[in-house]
Amino acid sequence: MSFDRLIENIVKTQNPSVVGLDPRLEYVPEYIVSKKIKKYGKTLKAASKAILEFNKAIIDEIHDICPAVKPQAAYYEMYGWEGVKTLYKTIEYAQSKGMFVMTDGKRNDIGATMEAYATAHLGFTEVGGENIPAFGADALTVNGYLGTDGIAPLLEKCRAYDKGIFVLVKTSNKSSGELQDLKLGSKTVYATMGEMCEKWGAEVMGKYGYSGVGAVVGATYPEQLTELRKALPHTFFLVPGYGAQGGGAEGVSKGFDENGLGAIVNSSRAVMCAYKKEECDPHEFAKAARREVIRMKEDIISYLPKLKLPD
């Protein structure tokens, strides 16, 4: 009902970062893509099979040094239902290797419909008395614009199946301030959303001081990371925007607590496309991804105390 399993994975690997699996077909080495096109034609099926092979190879190389992966639903939906099948198989494979899987879907809706999303991504769907996990992730990103009755169905699943959610609070993009930074009286919209996370989280507290309701706070806004870390002591942060979007390791360190916990930093393209940046043999793409995971981890922990579970 919390992020305890994620926190344990982080301490075990001494790595507070997550690899975003956001695989555009252009990221997949040509030799894999052409092999699948030869077999399945120029189809969404070929693309989806290529992406699955790519993801699995990366997971094989990083699962012992990285606590989690974060597949971004958009990049799977882009390849149609075949792509969504690859999302399912990627989640299943990463979990089989012991990784914590957070689906980045930013889902949101009202009561009954949000319950369907909660069931889809964190729960079990009933068919003729059988309970089947539709996607079975460990955590899901969500958007809280609709208020408490869009969040309540998720809290139930967090409690029943030991899962977590990350609510968008302060996103990493340039125009995030258009709405999120506006002031409601003396408080910003994002601070208000953050307070709601603390409130919702009180129902699903874990044993390491963090609840099952986390917050997305962009690496590109270190001041807000500092402010929110202080204001939201029980809220675990998912921090996108490191690297490609311009967030640095010193900045992201503001999201962590005195045990080096409380946040996990995402990197997607820099890991998936490390082989392009290195200009190494494309067959070595997964090993290049591993090297980038290690580089990133060392960059981030150089600003943190040794990661440890609280006493």
Added chain:
Amino acid sequence: MSFDRLIENIVKTQNPSVVGLDPRLEYVPEYIVSKKIKKYGKTLKAASKAILEFNKAIIDEIHDICPAVKPQAAYYEMYGWEGVKTLYKTIEYAQSKGMFVMTDGKRNDIGATMEAYATAHLGFTEVGGENIPAFGADALTVNGYLGTDGIAPLLEKCRAYDKGIFVLVKTSNKSSGELQDLKLGSKTVYATMGEMCEKWGAEVMGKYGYSGVGAVVGATYPEQLTELRKALPHTFFLVPGYGAQGGGAEGVSKGFDENGLGAIVNSSRAVMCAYKKEECDPHEFAKAARREVIRMKEDIISYLPKLKLPD
């Protein structure tokens, strides 16, 4: 690049309502479910095949009297990738019958990722030089919490492929006010979001006075419908919450303009489950759905002028 095709469908059918295809397996008559379970076992595949048969039968019965359908993504994701395949096939089937299809996904993300969603739902995915529609809907609901760079990629698709989006402004649920009604200075969050819709929409204006950027405004808030209809003259409204959630026809009439246009009212469960309410033979479920579509249409237009294209 706008809702012109939707508006033409509405005038042709004299029906400003849309049927939400949110098919929980419990809504599908037992004889269909058991047939599929017999063939495919107690699986997500059986559930997904049952839902597809149900959807197609409803579309067959209503396509001549109803301008549009709105499949809700959550209820397909709930049945895994097989369910998402049913979403794809439902969209394809409804379009083949001339219906305007709006996928209710409330998608949201930043730049490059939002572009992937835009490609997935409104555009074409490139594989080896072929451009393939992944889901190919006519419109998509989206959440604007992330600001302009979460919306810009959608506007491009609207322009290129004659599509539309609906942005959440004031949702129909009880706790929608927790964030949406808060005041930013003298203006509410929802009014601010509404203004953004007018601004974004200016780039994708249609020929009947409405842009390709619509707004979701709940039937359960007639005062806000009145306020927003006046404040947002170029923004087409998608109005959920009629019937089951307590919104009445007189209230929803506030969302329409002097030509009986400017809004489309959604009903999901009341149509899909009309056969349960009528207690008729379950084999007549699609005919019962048709009767409910007619009843709803007559209820709504009784408060409106004759629907016509503007001079």
